Amino acid sequence: MHKVSVKSLAEFVHQRGDLYPPLDGRTRAEEGIETQRRVQRRRGADYECERFVSASFCDHGIELTVAGRADGFDPGAVLVEEIKTTRADPRQADHYLGSSHWAQVTLYAALLAREIPESDWQLQLTYCNPDDDSEHPLLCRISASGLATYLAETVGVYTRWQQQQVQYRQQRDDWLRARAFPFDEYRDHQRALAHRVFRGFRDREQLLLEAPTGSGKTLGVLFPALKSMADGHVSRLFFLTSRSTGAMAARTTLEVLNTAQNKLRSVEIIAKDKACPVPGTACRSDQCAYARGYYDRRGDAVNALLDHAVMDVETLSQVAEAHMVCPFELSLDAALWADVIVGDYNYIFDPVVRLQRFADDAAMGLLIDESHQLAERGRSMLSLELHRRWVQRALAETPPDRLARRLRGLDRAMLELRKIQALTSEQEIQTPEAILRAIARVMESLADDNLELERFPETQELIYTLSRWQRSETWRDSDNFAFFAAAESKQTGAVKSRSRNVSLKLACLDPGPYLADVLNGYGPHVRFSGTLTPLPVYQRLHGLAQAPFERVASLFRPEQLGLYIIRNLSVLYRDRAQSLDDLADLLVAAAGTQRGNYLAALPSFEYLEQLAQKLRNRHPGLDLQVQERAMSLSMRQEFVESFTCDSARFGLVVLGGVFAESVDFHQAGLKGVFCVGVGLPPAEPVREAIAARFAEDDAVDGVTVAYQQPAMQKILQMAGRLLRGPADRGVICLIDARFQRAEYQRFFPQHWQPQTLMAADLPIELEKFWQGDHALPRLAAP
Numbered sequence: 109m110h111k112v113s114v115k116s117l118a119e120f121v122h123q124r125g126d127l128y129p130p131l132d133g134r135t136r137a138e139e140g141i142e143t144q145r146r147v148q149r150r151r152g153a154d155y156e157c158e159r160f161v162s163a164s165f166c167d168h169g170i171e172l173t174v175a176g177r178a179d180g181f182d183p184g185a186v187l188v189e190e191i192k193t194t195r196a197d198p199r200q201a202d203h204y205l206g207s208s209h210w211a212q213v214t215l216y217a218a219l220l221a222r223e224i225p226e227s228d229w230q231l232q233l234t235y236c237n238p239d240d241d242s243e244h245p246l247l248c249r250i251s252a253s254g255l256a257t258y259l260a261e262t263v264g265v266y267t268r269w270q271q272q273q274v275q276y277r278q279q280r281d282d283w284l285r286a287r288a289f290p291f292d293e294y295r296d297h298q299r300a301l302a303h304r305v306f307r308g309f310r311d312r313e314q315l316l317l318e319a320p321t322g323s324g325k326t327l328g329v330l331f332p333a334l335k336s337m338a339d340g341h342v343s344r345l346f347f348l349t350s351r352s353t354g355a356m357a358a359r360t361t362l363e364v365l366n367t368a369q370n371k372l373r374s375v376e377i378i379a380k381d382k383a384c385p386v387p388g389t390a391c392r393s394d395q396c397a398y399a400r401g402y403y404d405r406r407g408d409a410v411n412a413l414l415d416h417a418v419m420d421v422e423t424l425s426q427v428a429e430a431h432m433v434c435p436f437e438l439s440l441d442a443a444l445w446a447d448v449i450v451g452d453y454n455y456i457f458d459p460v461v462r463l464q465r466f467a468d469d470a471a472m473g474l475l476i477d478e479s480h481q482l483a484e485r486g487r488s489m490l491s492l493e494l495h496r497r498w499v500q501r502a503l504a505e506t507p508p509d510r511l512a513r514r515l516r517g518l519d520r521a522m523l524e525l526r527k528i529q530a531l532t533s534e535q536e537i538q539t540p541e542a543i544l545r546a547i548a549r550v551m552e553s554l555a556d557d558n559l560e561l562e563r564f565p566e567t568q569e570l571i572y573t574l575s576r577w578q579r580s581e582t583w584r585d586s587d588n589f590a591f592f593a594a595a596e597s598k599q600t601g602a603v604k605s606r607s608r609n610v611s612l613k614l615a616c617l618d619p620g621p622y623l624a625d626v627l628n629g630y631g632p633h634v635r636f637s638g639t640l641t642p643l644p645v646y647q648r649l650h651g652l653a654q655a656p657f658e659r660v661a662s663l664f665r666p667e668q669l670g671l672y673i674i675r676n677l678s679v680l681y682r683d684r685a686q687s688l689d690d691l692a693d694l695l696v697a698a699a700g701t702q703r704g705n706y707l708a709a710l711p712s713f714e715y716l717e718q719l720a721q722k723l724r725n726r727h728p729g730l731d732l733q734v735q736e737r738a739m740s741l742s743m744r745q746e747f748v749e750s751f752t753c754d755s756a757r758f759g760l761v762v763l764g765g766v767f768a769e770s771v772d773f774h775q776a777g778l779k780g781v782f783c784v785g786v787g788l789p790p791a792e793p794v795r796e797a798i799a800a801r802f803a804e805d806d807a808v809d810g811v812t813v814a815y816q817q818p819a820m821q822k823i824l825q826m827a828g829r830l831l832r833g834p835a836d837r838g839v840i841c842l843i844d845a846r847f848q849r850a851e852y853q854r855f856f857p858q859h860w861q862p863q864t865l866m867a868a869d870l871p872i873e874l875e876k877f878w879q880g881d882h883a884l885p886r887l888a889a890p
Contacts (some may be wrong), residue, residue, distance in 0.1 A: 110270055114161070114176030114219070118211035121265045126393035127402035128205035129439055133195020133596050134619070135238055140193040143238040147191050148180060150540075156181045159811070161219035167267040170274070171672040174263070178216035187393065188217040188231040194818045198244035204393075207403075209233055211262075218259035222254045229255060236770065244676045247276040252416035273445060280447065281661060283371040289331065290364050294324075296663040301328040304658055305634055308541040309473055310338035310517055311841035314646055316657035321828045323663055326361045329475055330448075331710045334365070337447065339366045342473035346449045348456055350478040350485060350662070353771070358450045358477070359420060370417035375443045375453035377463075380422055383436040385429065390562045398434045406441060413442045440465065453482070457626055458489045458582050460576055478769075479498050479635035480821055483649035486619035490589070491579055493613045494543075495596070496522045497677060502567040511567070514553040516544040526595055526610040534594035534613075534793045543612060557831035581615060590620040590797050615794045617801040620651030627652070639824040642854050648807035662859035664831050670839040673847045679785040684715060691843070692722045694867050695782060696730060698841060699758055701874040704779035705751045709826045711787035713737050716760050719784075723758075733759045735767060751776030764822040773829050781830045781837040786846050788819045812851070820855035837875060 112120075148157045162175035180189035190213035194201045202209070213231045223227060228251055235760060252257075267492055292826065294302070305328070308315040319325035333345055349355045355376060366372045381387065385398060393399040407429035416423045419442055439531035443449045454461045456474070466472065478481060499519045503512060506719055521542045529537055550572060563566040596609040616622075627650075640646050643657040677694065678687055678714045699706045710716045713735075733750055736743070743850045744766055751757050751773055761767040763783070789795060799810030823842070830838045846852055856862070865873060 109171045109173060110267075111173045111175070114174060114215045114268065115208075116616070117262060117266055117776060118215055118267075118458070119208045119567060119585045122211035123403045123405050124207040125204055125401065125430055127399040127434055128391045128393050128396070130394040131196040131204060132192070132560075133199055135195060138383075139238045142242070143193045143236050143691040144179060144191045144331055145252050146241060147234065147236055147243065149194070150183075150488050151180060152182065154184050155698065156183070159216075159220070161216055161223075161525050163219050163222055164269070165263050168264055168515070170267040170270045170420040172263065172267055172270070172846050174182070174219065176212075176216070176219075176714050176884065178213075181220065183224075185230060185770070186224075186226045188213055188220060189232040189233055189234060190216070191234045191634045193238050195233050195237055195239065198246075201235050201775065202233070202246060203775075204430070206233070207412055207577040210248075212488045214258055215262065217250070217257035220870060221255045224261075225252075227252050246472060255747045271288050280371055280373075281338040282530040283888070286335055286367070287334075290327070290367075294328075296323075297661050298324045301325065301660045304660075306332035306336055306410070309333055309337070309341045309632045310396045312341070314627060314632065314655040315634045315645060316640060316650070316652070316653055316655065316727045317634055318643060318657075318659040319636055319638060320660065320662040320664070320859070321832060323549040323660055324853075325636055325638070325660075326357045326477070327364065328660075329634055330361050333366065333473060333475055333634070334447075336473070336632075343471040344447055344449065345473050345475060346451065346456065346516045347475045348451065348453050348477060350453055350481045351769070355450050355452075355478045358448075362418070362448060364584055366418060372448065373414060373417050373419070373446040374450065375413075375424075375439055375446040377417035377439050377443060378422055378436075378457060379452075380436040383421070383424070383434075383439070383697055384676065385425070385435065396434075398428070398432060400431050402437065405431045406438070410445070413438060414445060421718065435734060439793050443719065450856040453485050454489060454662065456630075457482075457486055457623065459622075460579055461580075462688065470631050473631045474627070474633035476633060476635040478637050479600070479650075480646065480825075482623065482635060483619055483646070486623045487616045488624060490580075490583060490616035490619055492580060494522075494573060494577065494615040495665055496571065496609045496611070498566075498597075499569050500563070503562045507567045508566050511553050513548070513798075514546070514550040515567075518550055522544040522610050522612065525612070526608075529593055531593055531595040531610060532590050534611075535796055536793055537591050537593050539557055540591055540593070540612060544577070547577050550574055551578050564873055565792065578763040583617075583622060583730050584614060588621060588801070590617055590794075590799075592793055602739050615797065617794075618796050620649055622651070624651030638828055639857070641824075641857055645808050645812065655805050659858065662857065663834055664836075664859055666859070666861055667880075669831060670860075670874065671860050671862045672841045672870060672873060673676065673840065673845075673862050674761070674867050674870060675845045675848060675864050677842055677843055677867045684718070688718060688722050690727065690867065691784065692719060694843075694870065695758070696723070696727045697871045698780065698839075698874055701871055702878045703705050703756050705755055705757050705759070705773070705837070706780045706782065707759045707761060707767075707773070707778060707829060708784060709761050709768060709822075709827075710784045713761050713762055715784075716762055720760055723760075731755070731757045733757050735761045735765060737757070737813065739766065748776075751778070763826055768829070771826040771829065772832060778830050778838055780841065781842045783823050783826055783841060784843045786824055786852065787820050788815050791815075816825075816851060817855070820852060824857070839877060841870065 141688065146581050157180055158177045159181040160177050162173065164173045178188055179191045190209060192209055208235060212234055217229050217231055228249060231248050231250060233246045270627055301323060304317065316499055319328065337345065345356045349358065361546060363372045386396060389396050391442065408428060413419055413427045414432065424439050425436045428438050455463045486794065496519065511528035525540055526541060554571060561571060592613040592615055594611050596611055635650065643659065647655060647657055677690055679691065697710055710719060716735065720732065723730055723732055733747060747767065750770060751759065753776060794812040800816040801807055802813045827840050828839060863873065
C-alpha cells in the first residue's frame with residue numbers, strides 16, 4: 109500500500125515553472141500557520157477548518173491512499189479554500205507558484221466531491237500577507253465530473269510512475285539477494301562485521317561499531333545493509349560522511365558492488381556551491397538559466413539521471429547540463445528514488461541545512477562513517493558566533509536605510525553588552541536578551557522591505573549568520589548550551605591593545621540529546637569508525653548511552669606493530685626548548701633503524717617549525733617534508749605523493765591537521781609514526797563549561813569529554829596512518845610520559861600492547877623489532 113499527501117501528489121504531478129522564483133518578501137513556516145489561523149477565524153460559522161479528506165485507489169496494479177487536510181470548506185457555497193502566506197505581490201505569487209497551489213485545492217475538492225453529491229464546485233486560492241492580514245482571493249468554478257477526471261488523471265500519472273519503481277525494486281531486491289560477496293573471501297573478522305551489521309538492521313538497532321583500520325569496514329557495512337534492504341528492513345540507505353575521503357570510499361565500494369550491471373541506484377550529494385555550473389550567480393530564476401523553468405524539465409532530467417543508476421558528480425553535471433537544470437536540486441530530486449545516498453553529516457544533522465525531504469524517515473537506514481567525529485561535528489553545527497566587526501563591515505557597505513538602522517541597533521546592543529559585562533577575556537554570560545531582540549528586528553526588517561542583497565556581500569553573509577541565530581531558538585536550551593562573550597583586542601605591529609570590538613558565542617556543551625533526537629527519527633543505523641575506544645564514552649557523547657555497541661577484533665597480529673612510550677623526554681610546553689635537540693636526535697636515530705618513510709606529528713605549527721629548523725641544522729642529510737600552515741589541495745596531494753615505496757622521507761605534520769586523518773599513505777609503506785606530546789587542548793571558558801556540564805554525569809567525567817577525548821582522538825587517528833593492509837608492519841612511538849597513565853591508555857585500541865622505554869633504549873628496541881625479535885611487552889609501571 110502506497111500513501112501520499114495531497115501536497116506531495118500535487119507537486120509531483122503538476123508543479124511547473126521556476127526554481128528559486130524572484131519573489132520578494134520571505135515568510136517563515138510559523139508565520140504561515142499563524143496567518144492561516146487568523147484567516148480561518150474570520151470565516152463564517154459553517155466554515156469547516158482543516159477538513160480531512162482521504163480516498164484509496166487501485167490503478168496500474170498499485171494500491172494508493174491519498175490524504176490531506178483542506179484549509180477550509182464552506183458547505184453552503186460548496187467552496188474549498190487553500191490559504192497561502194506571502195509578502196510578495198499575490199499576482200506574482202500565483203504566476204510562479206500557482207501550478208502546485210491550484211493543484212492542491214483542486215485535489216482537495218476532488219476528494220470531497222467523492223463524498224458530497226454536488227454538481228458544481230468553487231475553488232478559492234487565497235494569498236494573504238502576514239503583516240497586514242490583507243487577503244487576495246482567486247476563484248474558479250469546476251464541475252464534479254471535471255474534478256473526477258482531474259483526480260483520475262493525476263492518480264494515473266502517479267501510480268504509473270510507482271509501478272515502474274515497484275518493478276525496479278523487485279528486480280533490485282532479486283539481484284541483491286543473489287549478489288555474492290564481491291571478493292573470493294572475506295578479510296579476517298570482516299564476515300563477523302557483516303553479520304553484526306545485518307543483525308542490527310534486521311532488529312532495528314542503533315548500533316555503535318568499532319572496526320579497526322584495515323578491516324574493510326566500508327564494504328563490511330554497506331554489503332549487509334544492502335542485503336537487509338532487499339529483505340525489506342529498510343527502504344533506502346543514507347551513507348553519511350564527515351570528509352570527502354569518506355565519500356570517495358563509499359563511491360569506490362558501490363562501484364565494486366554494482367559492477368557493470370547498474371542494478372543499484374546511488375547518488376552523491378555535494379555542496380550547492382561546488383555543484384553550481386555558474387558560480388557567483390544568484391540562486392534566482394531571473395538571473396540563472398538553470399533555475400528558470402526547472403520544474404518544466406525536471407521530470408525528463410530525473411528519468412535520464414536514473415537511467416545511469418550510478419549518479420556521481422560527473423554524471424549529475426552532464427545530465428544537468430543536457431537538460432539545463434540545477435545539478436544540486438537535480439541530485440536531491442533523484443535521491444528520492446535512489447537506493448543509496450552519499451552525503452555529508454550536515455544533510456541529516458545540521459538544524460538549518462538538513463534536507464527536509466529526508467527528515468524523520470523511519471524507513472531509511474543510516475550508515476554513519478567516521479563516527480568518532482559525530483559529537484564534535486554536532487557541537488559545531490549547533491554552536492554560533494557573532495562578531496561586532498562583522499556588523500561594521502556590513503554597515504560599511506551602506507545597505508538600505510531601514511536595514512542599516514536595525515544593524516546599527518544590533519551594533520549598539522553589542523557595545524552595551526561589553527559595557528555591562530565589563531568584558532576583557534572570554535567569559536560565560538547570561539542570555540543576551542537585548543542582542544537576540546536586535547537580531548529579530550534585523551530579520552523582520554529584511555522580510556518587510558523585500559530586499560535584494562546580492563549587491564552587499566558582507567551584509568548578505570551577516571544575514572545568513574543572523575538567520576541561524578534566530579533559528580537557534582528552536583534547538584538551544586539552558587542545560588546543554590551556554591553564552592560566552594569577549595572583548596577583542598587589536599594588533600598594532602607587535603603590540604596588542606583593546607579595541608571596541610566584541611564577540612558573542614552560543615556554545616553547545618552537550619550535543620548528545622540533539623543527536624539522539626535526530627537519530628530517533630530514522631530507521632536502524634550503524635555508527636562506525638576505527639577509533640571508538642572506549643565505546644561507552646562515545647555512546648554517551650552521541651546521546652545513546654543505552655544503545656548496543658560492539659567491537660570487531662583487529663586483523664593485525666601483535667608482531668606487526670611495535671608500540672613504544674618514551675617516558676623520560678619531556679615535551680611539555682615549558683620544557684620544549686631544552687628538549688628540542690634530544691627530540692631531533694631521537695627521531696633521526698629511530699628512523700635510521702629501518703630505511704623507509706616516517707611521520708612525526710606535533711601539537712602545534714610553532715612546535716613543528718622549531719623542530720623542522722633543528723632537524724635541518726643538526727641533520728642536514730635528512731630528506732625532510734614539512735606541512736605548511738596554508739596548503740592548497742594540490743599542495744596536499746603533492747605532499748602525500750612525495751612519499752613513495754622507494755623513498756626514505758621524514759614528514760612533519762600537525763596533530764589533528766589535514767594529514768592526520770582520512771589520508772592514506774598506504775602506497776608509501778610507512779615504517780613508523782611518532783606522536784610528540786598528548787596534545788591536550790588549552791583550558792578556556794568553553795571547555796571548562798563542557799567539563800562542568802559533565803562533572804556529575806554517571807557515564808563519563810568532564811575532564812575526559814573536554815580535554816582527554818579530543819586529544820587522544822587526534823593521537824589515534826595519526827597512529828591509524830600506519831598499518832593499512834593485512835601485511836603491513838611498523839612502529840608507533842608515543843613521546844610523552846603521560847601516555848603511561850591509565851586515563852590515557854583507556855583510549856588505546858585493544859590490540860595495542862605498549863612498551864615503556866627510556867629514550868636511549870628506543871633504537872635498540874627498534875633494531876630488535878625489525879629483526880623480528882618482538883616479544884610481547886609488559887607495561888612498565890609509571
